[in-house]
Every structure is written in structure tokens, then in C-alpha cells.
Amino acid sequence: MLIIGIAGGTGSGKTTVVRKIIESLPPDSVAVIPQDSYYNDQSDLPLEVRKHTNFDHPDAFEWPLLAHQVSELRHGRAIEQPTYSYFTCTRLAGTVHVEPREVIIVEGIMTLYDKSLRDMMDLKVFVDAGADERLLRVIERDIVERGHPLDMLVRKYRNILKPMHDEFIEPTKQYADIIIPNGGANERAISMLTRYILSALRGQHSNG
Numbered sequence: 001m002l003i004i005g006i007a008g009g010t011g012s013g014k015t016t017v018v019r020k021i022i023e024s025l026p027p028d029s030v031a032v033i034p035q036d037s038y039y040n041d042q043s044d045l046p047l048e049v050r051k052h053t054n055f056d057h058p059d060a061f062e063w064p065l066l067a068h069q070v071s072e073l074r075h076g077r078a079i080e081q082p083t084y085s086y087f088t089c090t091r092l093a094g095t096v097h098v099e100p101r102e103v104i105i106v107e108g109i110m111t112l113y114d115k116s117l118r119d120m121m122d123l124k125v126f127v128d129a130g131a132d133e134r135l136l137r138v139i140e141r142d143i144v145e146r147g148h149p150l151d152m153l154v155r156k157y158r159n160i161l162k163p164m165h166d167e168f169i170e171p172t173k174q175y176a177d178i179i180i181p182n183g184g185a186n187e188r189a190i191s192m193l194t195r196y197i198l199s200a201l202r203g204q205h206s207n208g
Helices: 014-024 063-074 131-146 150-175 187-207
Strands: 002-007 030-034 079-085 090-098 103-107 123-127 178-180
Touching: 002 014, 002 063, 002 187, 014 030, 014 103, 014 123, 014 187, 030 063, 063 079, 063 103, 123 150, 123 187, 131 150, 178 187
Parallel strands: 002 103, 002 123, 030 103, 123 178
Antiparallel strands: 079 090
């Protein structure tokens, strides 16, 4: 088994990188654990309070649960992954059953932030992209997928996304084994990454 952490700022292209890795590997060989699923359960709080959650701060995540479930997968045990709603700003009742796979990808803005999580990873990747490009992607995504108005997104970027990125996300680049500039558009870097993963898996098979 190979555990891969893929981090990077909001809108950096992490999802594209993950998709291209999955496409290059054998079917059903990858399980993806989105860090977004591990936002804290806030069901005990009123909706108006939940709406002001800073989703770009480390305190927004339930780190022990994420580390525990990755550890369970690493030891060959299936997990019930939590699910989260951005509309209600809290955890949903349902879970997602995840079986252990040859490759476990943990993907999210702060995947490399927590040391206990990093220590379980065989490969740590940081997906990098310029601030302007990330802002445009965030605006496009949040208007279409989450129905957020443009003026709100601009305020959110200035007051939350950018300062949180600079304080908590960008510094985790130092822990990365591989940095992918230009995000999901960097075909050559992604190709090199997928070849490395395939080679590592072959090595594990031959040693096993």
C-alpha cells in the first residue's frame, strides 16, 4: 500500500491532479480521502453561527479522526468516512464506506499540516498555482457549485482565503517531496508523478 498526501491552496488544481493519477492506475486501485469530509461536526450550533466558520483554519478540522481513519486503512481495515455539507456547514448523518486499496490518496488544503498524518505518508505532494489563478478558479467554482455572490467571494478571498493560505497552507510546502507548479495543467509533472507511483507499487509487489 502507498499512502499519498496531496496538498495545496484552494483552487490550485489538486482535484485535477488526483483525477489524472486515478486515470493512470489500474481500476479500483485507489481510494481518495478528501480532507473536506473531516470538518468538525457543528450540528449543535445555530446555522447563523455555522455560516461564519473559517474553513481555511486548522481548527476547522477533526484531525484525530482523519489520522485514525487513515491508520485504519493502512492496517487493512475499512472505514466509514464522514460526509460534510457546505450548505448547512456541518456534518451529515450518512457516511461513505471506504475499503483499503493499493493507493490511498489524502487530498486537501492542509493535508501536510498535521505531523501525525504526515508521518503515515509514503509520498507528500504540494500542488502549486499562482494567487491570481487560484482566485479565478475559486470564483468560478463557488458561483456555479455553491451559489455564492461575487462580492462575497472577493471579501472572503481578501479577509480569509489569502491570509489563511499565507499563514497555514503555503508553509506546508516545506514538507513536500514533490511540488507541482501550475497545478493540474502541468502534464509533464503529473506524468512523472504517476510513473513514480507505478514504480513504487511494482517495487512493493516484488518485495512482497
